[in-house]
Amino acid sequence: MARSRAVVVALLATLLGSAGAGWWLGGHATRPTNATVTRAVDGDTIIVRTDDGRDLTIRILGVNTPETHDPRKPVECYGPEAADYSKARLTGRRVALEFDVQQHDIYGRTLAYVLLNGRRFDDELLRLGYARLLVIPPNGAHARTMLSEMLEARAARRGLWGACA
DSSP states (O other): OHHHHHHHHHHHHHHHHHHHHHHHHTOOOOOOEEEEEEEEOSSSEEEEEETTSOEEEEEETEEEOOOSSOTTSOOOTTHHHHHHHHHHHHTTOEEEEEOOSOOBOTTSOEEEEEEETTEEHHHHHHHTTSOEEEOBTTBOTTHHHHHHHHHHHHHHTOTHHHHTO
16 A cells, blocks of 8 residues: 555656646647657657658557566566567557657657547557556646656556556
């Protein structure tokens, strides 16, 4: 119980920090970019081809799926399931990429929320238990909604919350 409370407190602190940073830096009002998913690298990283012909590696914002490709770590519990789900749901599909305050990470990947049929795929990963919430300020535009999705999945022991106890 104390551990659960500590996790919720840490998540709320992250949300407040990212919300403040987003306000301070002026928000994320950019127009979505349309693309086709050409490959899912793992549960939270995809390759897309934009309508203007650019190939981008997208790190899906707000989520962290268990690792499957880190050579320094073993494959994590529920990682293959998350990777398979993203591959099945996204490969070959048209998506819109919504950007937040910071658009690139230190690895050169493009950071974006991924909209599939007008809905954030990021939320779907959380709601079904394929991912944990990961908010890295200043990107936190949808953090409150995403936290609700994750807490609901955790309470219902969906996905990794039931399989990786």
